[in-house]
Every structure is written in structure tokens, then in C-alpha cells.
Amino acid sequence: MDNLINIISNLGSPKIMVIGDLMLDKYVWGEVKRISQEAPIPIINVSSEDVRPGGAGSVVNNLMTLGAQVFPCGIIGEDAHGHTLMGIFKQLGVDTAGIIVDKSRPTIMKMRFMGHLQTAGKGVQQLLRVDYEKTHAISAEIETQLTTYLNKTIQICDIVLVSDMNKGLLSHSFLKTIVTLCKKYKKIAIVDPKLVNDYSCYEGFTAMTPNRNETELATGIKITDNDNLHRAGSKLVSNLSLEYCIITIDKDGMFLYHKNGSGKIIPTVPRAVFDVTGAGDMVLSMFGMVVGSGHGFEEAAPLANVAAGIEVGKIGATPVSKAEILSELMGGKNQLSGKIKDIEVLVGILNEHRKKNDKIVFTNGCFDILHIGHIEYIKFARKQGDILVIGLNTDRSVKSLKGPSRPFVSETERARMLAALEDVTYVVLFDEPTPLNLIKAVRPDVLVKGEDWKNAGAVGSEIVESYGGKVVFAPFVEGVSTTNIVSRIIKRHSETETLKDAVGQTS
Numbered sequence: 001m002d003n004l005i006n007i008i009s010n011l012g013s014p015k016i017m018v019i020g021d022l023m024l025d026k027y028v029w030g031e032v033k034r035i036s037q038e039a040p041i042p043i044i045n046v047s048s049e050d051v052r053p054g055g056a057g058s059v060v061n062n063l064m065t066l067g068a069q070v071f072p073c074g075i076i077g078e079d080a081h082g083h084t085l086m087g088i089f090k091q092l093g094v095d096t097a098g099i100i101v102d103k104s105r106p107t108i109m110k111m112r113f114m115g116h117l118q119t120a121g122k123g124v125q126q127l128l129r130v131d132y133e134k135t136h137a138i139s140a141e142i143e144t145q146l147t148t149y150l151n152k153t154i155q156i157c158d159i160v161l162v163s164d165m166n167k168g169l170l171s172h173s174f175l176k177t178i179v180t181l182c183k184k185y186k187k188i189a190i191v192d193p194k195l196v197n198d199y200s201c202y203e204g205f206t207a208m209t210p211n212r213n214e215t216e217l218a219t220g221i222k223i224t225d226n227d228n229l230h231r232a233g234s235k236l237v238s239n240l241s242l243e244y245c246i247i248t249i250d251k252d253g254m255f256l257y258h259k260n261g262s263g264k265i266i267p268t269v270p271r272a273v274f275d276v277t278g279a280g281d282m283v284l285s286m287f288g289m290v291v292g293s294g295h296g297f298e299e300a301a302p303l304a305n306v307a308a309g310i311e312v313g314k315i316g317a318t319p320v321s322k323a324e325i326l327s328e329l330m331g332g333k334n335q336l337s338g339k340i341k342d343i344e345v346l347v348g349i350l351n352e353h354r355k356k357n358d359k360i361v362f363t364n365g366c367f368d369i370l371h372i373g374h375i376e377y378i379k380f381a382r383k384q385g386d387i388l389v390i391g392l393n394t395d396r397s398v399k400s401l402k403g404p405s406r407p408f409v410s411e412t413e414r415a416r417m418l419a420a421l422e423d424v425t426y427v428v429l430f431d432e433p434t435p436l437n438l439i440k441a442v443r444p445d446v447l448v449k450g451e452d453w454k455n456a457g458a459v460g461s462e463i464v465e466s467y468g469g470k471v472v473f474a475p476f477v478e479g480v481s482t483t484n485i486v487s488r489i490i491k492r493h494s495e496t497e498t499l500k501d502a503v504g505q506t507s
Contacts, residue, residue, distance in 0.1 A: 004303060005329050007295055008322055009412045014292035015069045017154055019178060020056025020163030020170065020192075022074040022099065023108040024085045027052070027316055032115040032127070042127055044115045053088055054110055056163035058278050058317040062285035064092045065319035065431060067395050067411075068292070071153055073098035073146060075105075075138065075169055082107035093396065098149045102142050105134040108167060114315070124315055135168045147177050154181050159188045159292035161284055162205070166194035172201045179204040188291060192284045193218070199240060207244035207297065208236065209283050215247050223249065226265065233257025244297050248283055248308070256301045264298075266305045278317030279308045314344065321394065322412045323429050339419040340427045343441055346389070349426070350442060353387050362444035363474075364391030364435040366398045368407040369485055370417050373477040380474040381448040382423035389426045389442055390418050391435045400433055434459045447471045 030044040053061045056074055063070045072094060076082035078101050085107060089096050109132040115125050138146075154160060160182050164170045182189040188206045193199060199218045202208055212223050221232045229247060236245045237259045247255040253268035286307045290300035306328050310320045323340045341349065350360055363381045367374055367390075382388045392415055398407040407414070411429060418427050430438045439447065439460035449458040451473040461471045 004299070005326060007290065007293075007299060008303060008325050008329065009410060011067060011289060011322065012293045013067050013069055014158040014289065015071065015156055016063055016288050016292050017071045017073060017098075017150075017157040017160040017187075018056055018059050018063065018163065018288075019073040019150070019160065020059065021108060021165040021167040022057045022072065022076055022085065023053070023055035023110060023165075024057070024081045025052045025054035025317060026050075026109060026111040028111065028113045030113070030115060032125075042115060044113055044127060051084060051088070052317060053085060054317055055108065055165050055167075055281075057085060057089075058281040059161060059163050059285050059288075060089065060094060061092065061317075062282055062319045063289060064094060064396065065321060065394070066285070066289050067322070068289055069095075071095050071098055071157060073149060073153075075100050075102040075142060075146075077101070077105055077107040078103050079107055081109045081132070093400070098146070098153060100142060100145050100149075102138065104139065105136070105168070106132055108133040112316070133167060135166070137168050137171045138174070143171070143174050143177075146174065150178065150181055154187055155185050157187060159190070159288050161288045162189065162191040163281065163284060164191060164194045166196070170194075170201075175201045176204075182206075190284065190287055190291070192280055199236065203240045205240070205242060207242055207246060207287070208240070209246045209248065209280065209287065210236070211248045211280060212250060223247075229255045229265070230257070230263045233263055234261070246283070246287065246297075246301065246304075248280065254283070254301060254305045254308075256297065258297075264301075266301050268305055268309050278314075279311050281317060282308045282311040282320060310342075314342075321429050322410075323415045323427075326412050326416070339424065340415050340429075343428055343430075343438065346426055346428050347441055350387070350389070358387050359385030359445045360387045360389065360442070361385035361446040361448060362389045362391065362439060362442050363448040364393070364430070364438070366393045366402065366407060367414050367418060368398060368402075368409055370414075371481075371485060373481065375421070376477050377450065377474050378418075378421060378423050384446045384448055384472055387425045388423060389428060389444065390424055391438045391442075392418065392427055392429050394429050394431045397431050397433060436460055436463075439463055443467070443469075445469050448474055450474055450476055452476070 027050050028046055029048045030046040032042045032044055034043055036043050060070050060072050076085060076099060086096060111130040112126055113128045115127045190207045191202050191205045192209045193202055193214060195214050197217050215232050216223055219232045219235045221228055223229055223232060233245045237257060243259050245257045249255055254266045257263040283304045286304035287300045290303055291297060307320045307325055310324050310328060324342050327340045361381055361384045395407055395411045415427050418424050436459055440463060447460055447464045454473045458471055464471060
């Protein structure tokens with residue numbers, strides 16, 4: 001377990017190619033109070049809508065959240081949904097050079113209507129899904145454009161992931177091109193296959209990640225026990241010349257089979273399943289992230305299993321952070337990991353605190369290289385109420401604010417350092433440049449900011465004050481900052497090297 005914690009804490013920023021069916025997921029949220037008089041169907045009173053990358057776009061989103069450099073390759077339509085999806089990617093910092101506009105089809109969009117029961121928003125239920133798509137095979141012209149991009153870009157990538165949703169992009173010839181290029185440039189290639197009975201199109205991939213249903217259809221073997229898993233894994237690896245086959249077996253976890261004949265079941269931790277959407281994307285993403293960072297499939301499998309388990313506890317295809325995975329690995333019982341919360345979980349916990357009339361305080365920051373200024377700031381914030389929530393910028397968010405050389409300390413390490421402080425009650429990571437959306441979700445009674453925000457206007461102050469909360473400005477410890485500390489280190493290192501050179505010249 002310590003090895004897995006070390007791996008997830010120190011994952012690098014691998015360059016990952018994601019080839020597959022890009023989609024836009026739209027969620028329409030509302031409350032259901034009555035049945036229509038026109039037909040026996042529920043009426044949803046819409047309260048909000050949101051859009052997220054779906055399909056292979058979900059894999060892209062997962063990887064960006066985990067800190068990878070992602071190069072998606074796929075198609076969109078010349079339409080509003082395509083513009084929206086591209087806008088999301090650009091906001092995430094994704095390189096979109098490999099996304100080609102195909103005028104012959106719309107951008108794939110899946111709209112899900114999510115209804116709450118009228119009992120205080122409990123019992124989320126997907127009522128209907130509407131798909132906008134055309135799934136004919138891509139033209140030779142489009143395939144040539146994609147191949148040109150792949151031939152140029154695969155060379156710089158650490159690993160290639162393929163997400164096949166059977167929407168027309170990944171034709172037999174295009175899949176063969178992908179395999180050929182990966183072999184030419186000696187790249188690991190992992191595919192999440194479509195639901196078909198003939199998997200010959202995937203011959204030559206390094207590994208594949210079918211689920212139970214897909215495996216049974218492709219092999220003709222009913223998976224009811226360990227022996228059948230070994231038979232199915234052996235058949236896929238042998239017939240398709242794979243090195244590994246990773247069969248996801250829902251509540252039973254995951255089965256990792258190697259071409260040498262060894263197979264191992266990685267059991268999952270029992271948990272409430274809210275939505276299986278995105279679980280397969282999460283498995284593919286984690287294998288890409290871990291193997292792409294230089295680790296083995298045997299190390300990636302348990303981490304992928306943990307991440308998928310967290311994913312099914314969320315509604316829709318929602319990224320899983322390193323901090324969430326770390327917390328799960330530490331059992332959620334460790335005092336430090338127990339303080340690090342996902343926002344959805346945290347909101348529920350804070351509601352319980354409100355019932356006890358606990359005053360909730362919120363502040364945020366990068367907290368890169370924890371120093372005395374941070375400690376005094378946090379102590380000040382804690383004195384403003386009963387519960388202190390720290391919003392922590394993710395690695396990607398810090399890079400966007402501070403530049404490509406930051407942070408010096410990874411988000412998982414920074415989260416654990418903050419969690420170790422007695423004054424900190426909870427830590428929650430956020431990926432945006434500002435904590436505005438996080439403040440809306442937390443709804444603190446007190447928002448604490450540094451005094452340098454007094455004249456500039458603290459982000460979220462209007463929201464907090466609108467419902468009767470207050471904004472408090474904390475004094476700074478003069479002359480202490482991460483930048484100053486790093487500058488002193490560089491200066492002293494330079495002085496030491498100069499002294500060494502001087503001694504060497506006189507000796």
C-alpha cells in the first residue's frame with residue numbers, strides 16, 4: 001500500500017495521446033413533483049444545466065485533472081456543441097491540434113435529464129437520455145488528416161490511449177494505422193473496446209480494458225468464476241497478440257491477465273453506486289497515467305480499481321483527483337487523509353455542521369512550500385469560527401496562476417501538509433483559477449482573505465455577503481513568501497558554489 005501511495009503522490013506529467021469518439025455530455029437537473037396529464041411520464045421542473053466532456057473527452061478531462069499533458073485526436077461537427085466542447089478543452093489547457101472538424105456529422109451530444117424527488121433534493125434519478133449523433137464511418141479525407149497528425153505527434157507521447165464508442169471514427173483501417181504507428185515509434189497502446197463480437201480490429205495493441213459484458217460477447221465465454229476469467233483473458237491475449245488484458249468485473253473489481261499466463265483479481269471496496277457513467281473512462285485514464293509515468297501494469301491496476309470505485313460514487317462522468325485516490329488508499333481512517341474531501345462529500349458534511357450551528361470559515365490558496373506566513377494566516381482564519389475549510393489550488397491551477405515552474409510541491413503533498421495542521425478541519429482541491437464556484441458550494445459564514453485583497457476586492461465576497469456572511473482580512477507576516485524562500489535558497493546555493501570554486505582555485 002505504501003508503494004501505491006508513493007506512486008500516486010509522485011505521478012509526473014506524462015504526454016498522453018487520446019484517440020477516440022469525442023462527445024459533449026449535457027445534464028439537465030430539476031425536481032419531479034407530478035406526473036403529466038398528457039402521458040404517464042414525470043414532469044421535470046428544470047433548475048440548472050451543465051455540460052462536460054464525454055466519451056473520449058471524459059478521458060481527456062480525467063487526465064488533465066491528474067496532471068497529464070494530453071493530446072486528443074478525434075472529430076467534432078461544425079456546430080454549437082462542437083464550439084462548446086472546444087471551449088471546455090481550451091479552458092482546461094488541452095492541445096486541440098488533433099481535433100478535426102467533420103462537416104458531414106454533428107458533434108456527438110448526450111443529454112441526460114436528472115430528476116430529484118421532491119423530498120429535499122434526494123434520490124437523483126436519470127429520467128431520459130437523448131443522443132444527437134451520426135455514426136457512419138469517417139471519410140478517407142478525414143482519416144488522412146488524422147493520420148498525418150498522429151504520425152507527427154505520437155512520436156513525442158509517452159503512451160497512447162484509444163476510447164472506442166463505435167461512433168464511426170475508429171474504422172478497421174484507422175485502428176490498424178494506430179497500431180502500426182505505435183509499433184513504429186515503440187509506444188504502449190491501450191484500447192477501451194466497443195461492444196461487438198469480433199475484436200480482430202484490435203490485434204496488436206499492448207493492452208485492452210473490456211468490461212464483463214464486452215468480454216463475454218467477444219469470447220463467447222460466460223464469466224461466472226475465476227477459471228472462466230482465466231480462459232477469457234487467455235483467449236483475448238492469444239488471439240489479439242496482446243501483452244495484457246484488463247477485464248473490469250463491476251462489483252467484483254478487476255482481472256489483470258498477462259500473456260505469460262498469470263492472472264490476478266483485484267477486488268474492489270464495497271461502496272454505494274450512484275452512477276456507472278465514466279467508470280470505464282476512469283480505468284483507461286488511470287492505466288494511461290500510471291503506465292505513462294513509467295510504472296508497470298501491475299502497479300496501475302489497483303490504482304485504476306480505486307479510481308473507478310470513487311467514480312461510481314459520483315453523478316455522471318466526473319474527474320477523480322489525486323487527493324481523493326490518496327485518501328481512499330489510506331483507508332479514509334487516517335486523520336490526515338480523512339480531512340481531504342471531495343466537494344460533493346464535503347457539502348454533505350458541512351450541512352451536518354450547520355445543524356449543530358457550527359460557524360464555517362473558508363479560505364484558499366496555493367500553499368506551495370508551507371512557511372510561517374501560512375501558519376499564522378491559517379491560525380487567524382481558524383479563530384474566526386468553528387470549522388475551517390481550506391480550498392487548495394490543484395497543480396494545474398497553480399501552473400496557470402504562477403507559471404510552468406510551479407508548484408514546487410505536488411497537490412497531494414500540499415494537501416497532506418495542510419491536513420496535518422491542527423487548525424485545519426477540511427481540505428478540498430479546486431481546479432479553476434479562482435475559488436468562486438467552490439465558495440458557492442461551501443457557502444461559508446466567514447470568508448478569510450489576505451489584507452492585500454482589501455482594496456482589490458476579494459473573490460466571492462459578494463456571494464458571502466449576499467446571504468449574511470462576512471469577509472475578514474488577515475494580516476500578513478512581513479517578508480515571508482514562497483518566492484522569497486526559493487530566492488534565498490538559490491542565492492545561498494550560488495554562494496556555496498562560488499566558494500567551492502574559489503577554494504578549488506587556491507588549493
